[in-house]
Amino acid sequence: MFQSFDSHASPDQGPPRLLALRAKLAAMGLQGFIVPRADVHQGEYVAPRDERLQWLTGFTGSAGFCIVLPDAAGVFIDGRYRTQVKAQVDLSVFTPVPWPEVKPGDWVKERLTAGVVGFDPWLHTADEVERLQRSLEGTGVTVSSVSENPVDTIWPDQPAAPAGKAFVHPVALAGESHADKRARLAEALRKAGQRAAVITLPDSLCWLLNIRGADVPKNPVLHGLAVLHDDARVDLFVAPAKLDEAVRAHLGPEVAVHPVEGFAEALKGLAGPVRVDKTTAPLAVSEILKGAGVEVAWGDDPCRLPKACKNAAEIAATREAHLRDGAAMVEFLRWLDEASPSGGLTEISVVQALEGFRRATNALHDISFDTICGAGPNGAIMHYRVTEETNRPVAQNELLLVDSGAQYADGTTDITRTVAIGDPGQEARECYTRVLQGLIAISRVRFPKGLAGRDIDALARFNLWVAGQDYDHGTGHGVGAFLSVHEGPQRISRVSEVPLEPGMILSNEPGYYREGAFGIRLENLIVVQAAPPLGDNRAQLAFETLTFVPFDRRLILREELSKGERRWLDAYHAEVLEKLGNRVSGATLDWLTQACAPI
Structure with a gap:
């Protein structure tokens, strides 16, 4: 399998490693050091050799950093990892810090009055170092680059640099x-x-x-x-x-x-x-x-x-990749529907089955990230990675969140579906319907040329906001063409200022998470395109949907959907059936026909 289920987090190793790092910093004349999840290339994804943050703290998320001071060690994490970090680090020595709400400079100033905080200049951008320097102006604290990374000197079995073939x-x-x-x-x-x-x-x-x-x-x-x-x-x-x-x-x-x-x-x-x-x-x-x-x-x-602005060939290839992947997903969902009532499934067995359906396409190069498969309360951990230690049974009357993707030579996919296992209850349906309304709102929107992701992010949250709910991640990230599943600079996020342009591929993935209970996320990939003429013919953009997999009709409260939302959903499901009907097995076609019936 492409995915393994071993645990990468080692919370018990955090205290002795932190002690060793502090001793090294003292020998270097440093009062502190910043340990980022970054490498020389400044990409989001790093090789095992560069997992310094994970090695030191146990935290395995894809973004964050740790600032080590003599009497404090803060692990800075954004909204996606507030639940995960508490289970992965030793809270007796590491303190989770909500970021970017808490700025690193402010956190340091509260805990240090003088001294030098070191950083590796190959692991930080000029922009982030400048921001930190400005925030510390007028204090007795300075930041300084070091020629030797102290974490590397105390990491005895640090993996070798990757040597993959191009x-x-x-x-x-x-x-x-x-x-x-x-x-x-x-x-x-x-x-x-x-x-x-x-x-x-x-x-x-x-x-x-x-x-x-x-x-x-x-x-x-x-x-x-x-x-x-x-x-x-x-x-x-x-x-x-x-x-x-x-x-x-x-x-x-x-x-x-x-x-x-x-x-x-x-x-x-x-x-x-x-x-x-x-x-x-x-x-x-x-x-x-x-x-x-x-x-x-x-x-x-x-x-x-x-x-970011894909050309016609890249978009055409990506469409084909999504249809292939959509057929594999539909085969998987039919299997899940048939297998779950009898019990015996676990998060790991679900992940294994899904990868098997993708492998059966004979075109799978790799999965695009470790599949997030969260049953019940594990679904509330936004970037949950199942391990042998955390593997949970897929129990009746709960929600199951499955966020996964594939790398094919002709495109990168990323899709999330949340499904009902038995009857998860009315409240789960209400929350699911609000999340679906957010996805539909982004799918239907037309917007003036020149707007950025921040200008439309709120559309996905409206129905959640009205109910006093929200989610602590962006609504969408950029996606590459057989490249990184997270690609910049395009985003649908309240902090994104990059204007959206034709050819940009993004995810559309609103969600809702209740810690200790359940998580809901729904995700399609979409591509920016010129909107057809309408009204006074202003220059507008719209989204073409690339992902074609049905939503779980058992979780949709029809009466809560507007006429326009119902019309979009029925048209989408009709298109799913049309595009995938001849790509799936006979038994799956029967299942798909029912799954795509008008709402």
């Missing part, structure tokens, strides 16, 4: 050759008066060069660093063993391959201005450039927005 992503799926991409981006650099741009994000690198890799679990990305020059040449810094002859031939003479150890020295020899993204590149990049007298031009990673 492979070619065909132009038929990419929709554009890497030569054309390089030329297009180089022209933008010339227009901006910039000689080069530094690229550190793994998915940006893979998108630009039409390659994929195997350095990060569940995400087909290559770990490497690159410099794109204004004449469209690229210097690629990567472990040479990762590139076979086929990949080198694909890259061609305009992409020069160098050992990754030569990256820092190569930066010193660049002619400026050199574009650096202060929100994604490690601070060390700009420090090296400035130290060598090379002018730094702050600007966006040149790949991020073009990568």
Whole structure:
């Protein structure tokens, strides 16, 4: 299987590791140190070698950091992990800190009056370091980069750096050759008066060069660093063993391959201005450039927005990937309906079955993240990962939340369905219906060109707000094309200021979570497109739905839906049946026909 069920958290190891780290900091003359969940490439997903936050604290979430001081160690986590963190860290030595509500600088000032807090400049962006420095101005506390990461020095069995092999992503799926991409981006650099741009994000690198890799679990990305020059040449810094002859031939003479150890020295020899993204590149990049007298031009990673706006070939391929995945999901849901009444299912057996249906497509490259399968109260843990220790029976009269996805060569999927096991009760139906109304609202919306995700996020929450409810995560994240399942800069979130543009793929996933009781999340993927003419023909955008899997009609309170909501739901289910009917088995077609009946 692609998914394992071993426990990655080691709360019992937290106290001795924290003690060892504090001793190391004292020897270095530091009063504190910041341990992020980050690597040199500043991607969201990190290899086992870079799981420093998990190793130190036991916390396994995909975002967060720990600030270690002499008498306090705060684990900063956002709303997705408020429940999870309490079960994964030793609360006698680590204190969960709600972030971003509590700013790290404010937290430090309350606990430290003087001294130096260290950080690894390869693991933090210039933007986040600047914010922390500003917040500490006028105090006796300063922050300073260190040349040696103290966590690495006390981690005796730290895994080796990943060494996955790269492979070619065909132009038929990419929709554009890497030569054309390089030329297009180089022209933008010339227009901006910039000689080069530094690229550190793994998915940006893979998108630009039409390659994929195997350095990060569940995400087909290559770990490497690159410099794109204004004449469209690229210097690629990567472990040479990762590139076979086929990949080198694909890259061609305009992409020069160098050992990754030569990256820092190569930066010193660049002619400026050199574009650096202060929100994604490690601070060390700009420090090296400035130290060598090379002018730094702050600007966006040149790949991020073009990568986010999928071309026609990428969207067509993604549609096919979602239909394939939708058929596998429907086979799974039919199986679940038949198997659950007799009992005996567990969260792990459900995860195993779902992966089996995806494997049966004979096209599965990997799952796109560890499947979140939460039965009953485990569904309220937003990013729950089942282990042998936490594995819970799928009991009668409860909700089961299953959030999963797949990596196919033609697309990345991410879908969540919450289903009834027996009769979970009226309150569960009321909450489910409100969440479904939020998903429908985003699916139906038309909005003026130029609006960002923050401008429409509230639409998904309206019915929950009216009931005094909400959820502590964004409504949608960007998704790559056979790349990272979480992709920036596009989001549907109250903090997202990036205007939505045609071709951007996002998730649409409102939810509701009651700690200790149940969790509900419903998720489709959608793609931004130009809205058809209407009214006074203002330029507007809308969403095309990519995911086609029925919702659980047993949990929908029809009388609570408006006429427009019922019309959308019936049309969606009719389309599910039309698109998937000839892709599923005969027995599943009978189940699907009933599941897609008009509401």
